[in-house]
Amino acid sequence: MASTKLSSEESRKVLDKIETDLIRPMRSHKGLELWLLFLGLIFIVGGYAYFIQLRDGLGVTAMRDYSSWGSYIANFVFFVAASLIGMFISSVFGLLKIKWVIPISRIAEMIALAFAMWAGLVIVIDMGRPDRLHHVFLYGRFQSPIVWDITVVTSYVAISMLLLLIPMIPDASILKRRMSDAPKWQQMIYNLLTLGWDAQPEQYAILKRSMRVLMILIIPIALSIHTVTSWLFAMTLRAGWDSTIFGPYFVSGAFVAGVAAVIIAMYFFRYNYKLGDYITDYHFNRIGQVLVLVSAVYIYFNLNEYFVPAYKMRTAERLHLEEMFTGHWAYMFWFAQIFCLAIPTFLLIFKKLRKPKIMLWLAVFVLIGAWLKRILIVIPVQQHPYLPIQNVPDSFKEYHFTGIEIALNILPIAGVLLIITILAKLFPVISVWEVAHEKGVDETIIK
Template identity: 55%
Template sequence: MSEKKSLNKIVTDLTKPIKNHRWFMLWILFLLSVMGFGLFGWITQLTEGLGSTALTDYISWGLYISGFIFFVATALIGMLISSVLGLLGIKWITPIARIAELIAVGFAMWAGLIIVFDMGRPERLLNVFIHGRLQSPITWDVTVVMTYVTISILLYLLPLIPDMPFLKKTMTDAPKWKQKIYSILSFGWVGSPEQYKIIKRSIKVLAVLIIPVALAIHTVTSWLFAMTPRIGWDSTIFGPYYVTGAFVAGGAAVMIAMYVFSRTYNLKEYITDFHFDKMGKLLVLLMLVYLYFNINEYIVPGYKMKQGDDIHILNLFVGHNAKLFWSVQICGMILPLILFLFKRMRKPLPAMIISIAIVIGAFFKRYIITVPTLEHPAFPADNVPAEYLIYWPNWVEWSITMMAIAGAILIVTILAKLFPIMPIWEVAHEEGITNEEMNEFEV
């Protein structure tokens, strides 16, 4: 990399975006209005019942459940980048680890909420704790989602601690409540060697802990489907299939966030072309693994074409879901995979655009996993209106899903406005700045 940066420059560069509020309010306003519309949708749904959605007795899971898998999937990237790659000692993730962790926190929290939107009786949510049954995958899911959110928040908060003294010293003109937050979250940090030892060890423990929890959260999510005897869901590879797909979705989301933050926060010196190039290569690897699982998931039943499987596979390959199926497979996986093989496509702007395609593809891929299976019940849908087998989400479902997406982005935005988007102390370490120099830092 280029010549060494001074501590002063690092602190100034990373705290400046927190002070600069240009466009910030407008963006928040935009997110809040999207959420407001979603809230209107939810109120409609609460007053009229789930009948206000396009769901039916046959297609009884739709956009909310697809959205739920998408949210859990996107949240999983925190584990891969800040935990797995971090533990392996890979250095280039330092400036983007916190971005990944932010996405994990924001999306995991809304994953928990979106499930509530799908419930016919959200006011009975507590029944899950009062009458919870161990044998239900939903109980497992609730448990691991909550654990993942907790560990993700801790993994976000702990590395913030050594940054707090810098914030306290530089953000002198910040409002009182903000300074109070900085004080509380510094937990008496003075930067002693003992404290460094403790914090590094704690982060390491959490980083190890989150790996099985993250694997569990998405495996269990896949089991919501795989544990039922339905064609299209009844698959033994659903766990790893979901997990690898999740990394692709989350990786692309991180790529988009990297672009947005490096541009709006003026951090091109920190998140460089090198980082986009590395993320692009990582995505190639992840997409190759995901492609491998896709081949297994569709070619194996597609080769045999057993009764029941045939209807499902033909529906996806050439039937009325074919357009969506091939769009997400080609635009959301195969094409990005090929494009990312070229160095020019791993430059920031093309990488960001390709990543948008991956994320949109990832969202609709979850829809393709959830809905078409339900369109083919084992017994024909006799004596019910023909519409019972035809589903496309209506405005209520779209508005509520948009609220969830805007809500997750809102969490990311606000946290990125309260605290530096990169760990100052870790960036400083990379530049060869010692702990003593950091402790003596004055504006």
């Protein structure tokens, strides 16, 4: 696997340096309290908003009888989308034995797990009767795409967790050795995750085989979580949702959002965790190329999704499309399509621009665009049903976000950041043993 094997003495030296570099940021808590305080404040505000929503009903949001799915569902779709990246980076690239993803695959998995775990809670926020959540298990019906979605999302969370923890085994063993001054509960976690790791060749064989099985297993499940999520819309008869390409359209969009999230995380960890030796310009160059690729595919699907019906302008789709292209939603639509998709994709074609700082900004735009795009997919369609909206207040015909809604959309995002923060403080964000392996360190000493 490794290009050159190092001698036993060199191996020790190299491994020691990698361990020190990757574990150091876990010990430095500079600014951590402030960050947690900030997240805590968001939780308090969000918790209060949720209390009001529970007390007064979903009427505290902008949702009404016509736009009855609003920003919560859009946020849910965004969360499921962002969670797909774990599968894409660590499985697809991993199985293709593409080496440069090794230092970023754990970051991708952490992002994936955090988003997938919160996706389930985002959908609960949208429920009119969250107290009846258990009805889904008591009376669940197989016909309903919601039941499919719950099935695949929970499976994805489980497998993502395994895909994060199984490759953690050798690292847990290293952490057990190096973090002997950590609190007891933390040492207990490491001890538990070690599973008796002793760097024996047969243990490596089992480890690699398990990882391979998980990597293969997660691909169909990841594809199905977003396909089924797209079916929540595509399975209805509404013009604008009633589309046969919604599955691949959503999946391709998910990769764009996920890659953008990974770029932002890479930048953060490179500079804040001082991992410049591991996440290099080369890695940014590579992931930039990946963003161009997935964005190009997504642009192609957008063309199909908007241009084909726009050419025909069938009665039912006409008003919806006109509202998007030139009407009420036009600013958001063109901002998302041009500034958050077309321009970043075009700029990243040039190698000169595939540099960390530029890419960070482009990724931020891409990610904001990805969120807006979910709003544009979910809300405008409902404002143009087949039969006209009449005899209701004007608030039923429009959609103006309320403060409660904004607080409850930010809350899960803070939740994702909290999970990533905790994971990054408990475990190295880069796989120690895999990097060491790459550098030709003697396998048997990685424990």
